[in-house]
Amino acid sequence: MFTKKSVTGVIGSGAMGSGIAQVAATAGHKVIVYDNSESALQKAENNLKSSLTKLVEKQKITRDQQTQVLMNIRFVSTLQQLSECDLIIEAIVENLDVKKTVFKELEKIVKETCVLASNTSSLSITSIAAACEKPGRVIGIHFFNPPTLMPLVEIIPGVASLENITTSSKALIDSWGKVTVRVKDTPGFIVNRVARPFYSEALRIYEEGIADIPTIDWAMKEIGGFKMGPFELMDMIGHDVNYIVTETVWKQFYYDPKFKPALSQKRLLEAGLLGKKSGKGFYDYTPGSQTPEATKNKELGQQIFTRILVMLINEAADTLYLKVASAEDIDLAMTKGVNYPKSLLKWADELGIENVIKQLTALKDFYEEDRYRISPLLKQNFILKKAFY
Numbered sequence: 001m002f003t004k005k006s007v008t009g010v011i012g013s014g015a016m017g018s019g020i021a022q023v024a025a026t027a028g029h030k031v032i033v034y035d036n037s038e039s040a041l042q043k044a045e046n047n048l049k050s051s052l053t054k055l056v057e058k059q060k061i062t063r064d065q066q067t068q069v070l071m072n073i074r075f076v077s078t079l080q081q082l083s084e085c086d087l088i089i090e091a092i093v094e095n096l097d098v099k100k101t102v103f104k105e106l107e108k109i110v111k112e113t114c115v116l117a118s119n120t121s122s123l124s125i126t127s128i129a130a131a132c133e134k135p136g137r138v139i140g141i142h143f144f145n146p147p148t149l150m151p152l153v154e155i156i157p158g159v160a161s162l163e164n165i166t167t168s169s170k171a172l173i174d175s176w177g178k179v180t181v182r183v184k185d186t187p188g189f190i191v192n193r194v195a196r197p198f199y200s201e202a203l204r205i206y207e208e209g210i211a212d213i214p215t216i217d218w219a220m221k222e223i224g225g226f227k228m229g230p231f232e233l234m235d236m237i238g239h240d241v242n243y244i245v246t247e248t249v250w251k252q253f254y255y256d257p258k259f260k261p262a263l264s265q266k267r268l269l270e271a272g273l274l275g276k277k278s279g280k281g282f283y284d285y286t287p288g289s290q291t292p293e294a295t296k297n298k299e300l301g302q303q304i305f306t307r308i309l310v311m312l313i314n315e316a317a318d319t320l321y322l323k324v325a326s327a328e329d330i331d332l333a334m335t336k337g338v339n340y341p342k343s344l345l346k347w348a349d350e351l352g353i354e355n356v357i358k359q360l361t362a363l364k365d366f367y368e369e370d371r372y373r374i375s376p377l378l379k380q381n382f383i384l385k386k387a388f389y
């Protein structure tokens with residue numbers, strides 16, 4: 001359905017839209033970028049030029065390629081100028097009503113065959129598509145930040161999306177050199193759902209006083225092999241983004257206690273201590289400030305790491321159990337989307353289902369909270385002595 005000649009439109013020239021435009025243009029497509037803010041368009045054009053110049057300096061691309069990418073991208077200031085597009089990816093503000101209005105307007109302008117995609121992180125694709133006369137052509141194409149560097153893209157068909165739209169969109173994004181996974185239209189899709197315990201269980205351990213922040217981060221890095229600890233990562237993402245994602249996922253799951261946000265993070269948000277970008281979050285980033293030392297107690301570290309890991313495995317198993325995505329796609333998503341050191345379901349096999357169940361049962365028995373309920377799939381695999389792979 002799509003060819004090299006397919007014209008890609010991007011709506012929103014912010015962090016995500018400008019990156020997506022660069023990826024599509026680098027793959028050889030003509031790209032038209034629209035934003036309703038002139039200054040955002042100007043900024044995106046300047047950023048694109050400097051980002052390409054840096055790539056030339058680092059010898060990642062040639063001068064000819066730089067020229068070609070620049071020639072492929074056109075910045076426009078009216079929606080009407082997207083009329084020739086074969087695919088349009090929307091990356092505007094995360095607001096359902098605004099997105100619906102834009103999709104409705106788009107349908108009046110584009111060709112019958114144009115595919116309309118949203119890069120939303122937390123809204124339902126089905127609800128965006130419901131604003132359209134032809135919801136079958138609407139799909140989720142979810143890039144990660146920054147789109148030029150992160151290999152993962154989640155492809156999310158809504159309830160009404162046509163199968164050929166899903167398969168051709170997936171093939172197109174694969175041809176852009178990305179790793180695509182197919183996900184059911186459910187809150188958080190794969191990554192923003194399965195990764196929740198990485199933050200929330202760490203916050204719980206901290207709130208209970210089992211360990212301090214540097215020790216939890218140390219355990220996840222040194223013992224778990226994660227690139228960053230949960231608190232370092234939350235500070236880097238920013239609590240305005242990370243907390244809101246948690247709260248949105250929790251609300252969309254009808255307040256399932258598994259996804260309940262933590263008050264300690266909410267308080268940071270309320271205080272404007274957003275993390276690295278504001279100079280302070282769980283850690284202090286002001287020049288000259290000292291990071292407290294971790295208590296490098298191996299036994300405690302192992303306990304912290306195991307607790308967080310089994311909660312991650314439990315969520316990955318539940319995501320598979322509820323047929324949100326395949327085992328391979330869940331594992332790919334977590335290694336390519338958030339750089340986990342190992343695939344979670346493979347990790348479960350390595351630890352042994354019996355061991356995972358034992359750890360989760362201990363948490364469930366102790367806390368007597370629904371938050372620690374064990375995925376039926378883990379129980380099934382345990383009874384049947386079955387591995388994920």
Ligand SMILES: NC(=O)c1ccc[n+]([C@@H]2O[C@H](COP(=O)([O-])OP(=O)(O)OC[C@H]3O[C@@H](n4cnc5c(N)ncnc54)[C@H](O)[C@@H]3O)[C@@H](O)[C@H]2O)c1
Pocket residue numbers: 011012013014015016017034035036037040090091092093094095098102119120121122142143144145
């Ligand atoms: N930032 C991330 O880490 C990330 C990751 C994945 C997905 N997303 C999703 O991508 C989308 C964009 O996020 P972002 O971080 O690039 O936002 P951003 O604020 O950097 O950029 C949004 C851009 O959209 C423009 N815009 C707003 N309303 C518009 C409208 N009605 N018509 C045209 N342009 C409009 C703004 O001027 C702005 O330039 C959101 O849906 C977000 O959930 C963000």
